[in-house]
Amino acid sequence: MRLPDTFYTTVRARLNEALAEQELDGFLATAPADVAFLSGFFYIATERPVYLWMPRQGDPLLVIPRLDEEYAAQQGVRISTVSYFEYPGVVSAEETLALALSGRRTRRIGVSAGISVGTLEKLSRAVGGTRLVTTDAVARLRLCKFPEEIPLHEAAARICDEMLAAGRDLIAEALAAGTALPREDEIARHVIGYGTDRMYAEYDLVVYTTKLAGGLVYAGPNSALPHGLPTRRRIQPGDTLILSLGAAVASRFVESERTFVVGEPTAEQQRYHEADREAQQVGTEAMVVGRTCAEVNRTCLDVLRGHGLGDYIRHRQGHGIGLQNHEPPWVEDGDDTVLAPGMLLSSEPGVYVPGHAGYRISDTVLVTADGPRRLTGFPRDLESTIIEGVR
Amino acid sequence: MRLPDTFYTTVRARLNEALAEQELDGFLATAPADVAFLSGFFYIATERPVYLWMPRQGDPLLVIPRLDEEYAAQQGVRISTVSYFEYPGVVSAEETLALALSGRRTRRIGVSAGISVGTLEKLSRAVGGTRLVTTDAVARLRLCKFPEEIPLHEAAARICDEMLAAGRDLIAEALAAGTALPREDEIARHVIGYGTDRMYAEYDLVVYTTKLAGGLVYAGPNSALPHGLPTRRRIQPGDTLILSLGAAVASRFVESERTFVVGEPTAEQQRYHEADREAQQVGTEAMVVGRTCAEVNRTCLDVLRGHGLGDYIRHRQGHGIGLQNHEPPWVEDGDDTVLAPGMLLSSEPGVYVPGHAGYRISDTVLVTADGPRRLTGFPRDLESTIIEGVR
Known part of the structure; x- marks a missing residue:
């Protein structure tokens, strides 16, 4: 490494x-x-x-x-x-x-x-x-990543996307087999273990500053708390589920977060999921050289406000990523940093409906002269993030 | 919690x-x-x-x-x-x-x-x-723990001891079954997962400041590096193996570390293991109200020096434990803090022989008016820490 x-x-x-x-x-x-x-x-x-x-x-x-x-x-x-x-x-x-x-x-x-x-x-x-x-x-x-660092972030992104798939598959397999669905803490252990294993399988001398792989896993009402920890709550059919995962190769971090629905989504779930996906898409496309972090954040969160979801916003669009999973610049109203090629940012607007659920979709995005480039690629749309027993 | x-x-x-x-x-x-x-x-x-x-x-x-x-x-x-x-x-x-x-x-x-x-x-x-x-x-x-905190540390100690047993059993079962022995990273994942699961099983709302359970796992020559990370090295018959584990309930930490030998120990392994066990025993018994951290540390490490192992010392006897896994006081030559009832300390002298292996035994020890009390209780002696297929 x-x-x-x-x-x-x-x-x-x-x-x-x-x-x-x-x-x-x-x-x-x-x-x-x-x-x-x-x-x-x-x-x-x-x-x-x-x-x-x-x-x-x-x-x-x-x-x-x-x-x-x-x-x-x-x-x-x-x-x-x-x-x-x-x-x-x-x-x-x-x-x-x-x-x-x-x-x-x-x-x-x-x-x-x-x-x-x-x-x-x-x-x-x-x-x-x-x-x-x-x-x-x-x-x-450290604000703009060096060319030699990008392949490490890309490698972490591949592993992080695979961790999402591993989490989804764990639930899908239980649904298909008709067995009890896993608990939040079991899913967390499974996906973090998966990411750690992949890291050891691919690299001879594994090193890190804080961790190799990590994540928050919450479903149903628990997912409305952005920084709550996984609990022993068992996944239920009908749940909204957030897998908020991170991985780092040589401490070069990425995050890849998706919101899933277990089974057929309700109209309410469709509305929140689609609004968040749209905000994430618009916000990611806005990550263009020359714009300020504050402008990009506003463009992103305005989509949620436009859908009448302003009361359900709990945090900014994103943050810088590098040798730390959170580092400058901050994609937030209070940061006037001008985007430049090589900046690596999370794009992760969220919608949190108390008592119901939370919705957050996050990619790790490289700012380039040719526009924003997502390093993480797991599908984002609702159709692809429905978890069913038959795949 | x-x-x-x-x-x-x-x-x-x-x-x-x-x-x-x-x-x-x-x-x-x-x-x-x-x-x-x-x-x-x-x-x-x-x-x-x-x-x-x-x-x-x-x-x-x-x-x-x-x-x-x-x-x-x-x-x-x-x-x-x-x-x-x-x-x-x-x-x-x-x-x-x-x-x-x-x-x-x-x-x-x-x-x-x-x-x-x-x-x-x-x-x-x-x-x-x-x-x-x-x-x-x-x-x-925070130097002296409050009575209400002790049961949390005790609960963490029970889990931490169980994590040691889980790690030992994983290897013993493979030996008994004649299958490939686990790798260091697999053992780490297994024991950390075990500790995390126990935490979720016992407590409704799990909280922490840094982690629930963690650990370093290294065997053979890798174990000679006190702060190396687990690798993909597979455990070998004849290996010296350190399981250096920690757990925290409501962020009240303990550590429980043991050195195992896989199969019949050689004379060399017996010598280092026994010297470290003796230093740990003497050092733990020295954790008496009124003595300074420096005195206790010297008493402990003098046992290793007395065995001619001074060149293999890489660190102090121990450190304070509480809401952080390392906190004051420091059981080291440079700390003149006088031990008082309620202090919670690690007692973990180590012997590190480059190219061969490391030996470290650690307990979490509560200083009381009646003398030192170990919260962790996994057996320390070589006989009990030999891992064989038949148990």
């Missing part, structure tokens, strides 16, 4: 341009996704700090806990590495970093605004004389 | 004492575990902020995104709640909070040092005139 060296070389060159502009001597990465992006080192985030020093001049340096040393080597990380023994440590991670940087030019160092106040204080004490300033240099670099 | 009201009343009273001492008008919780601890509201952490205002006088207030409103109600959260629509929002979460607090006494507010620099800046701008100061008031409250 390691990206080609060209990727890291290009990223470094682009980072250096930003550092020069901002008169920074280097960037100190402290978040797992930033470290993975800049170095290709993936690790389980704990209280043990990992610091990646990316200087404008000279060699990068990775500071990791002793227990990750062999793991970093196994991943083929080529950056020279020093380790501290443990957290909190008699000699801390910050002191280890400061010692390793002594003699290097570190007058003014950039850090991400996501760094904690406590960590910033510890670093400031350790690297006395150095000024630590927040910068969006790396966040901006 | 909701704790009794007495718990929240007691916590509030204790928090108020700390706030009075530190001359703070209230505490603003911003981390999922702090919010869950103080209010009983569990949510999926995303970029959408959740703010819980706990004033020294007057009523608490919860600020949440609109999409979580029905979910909070479903969880029986009794704190009055205001919502903002979305992130980043035309009206932000911080502005919503500031408006809701206007007219209240907020001269000096405590926040945790875990808050990000970016969030602190946004809050400072929104609540102009208020001083935000970092405090360990809530972190200190």
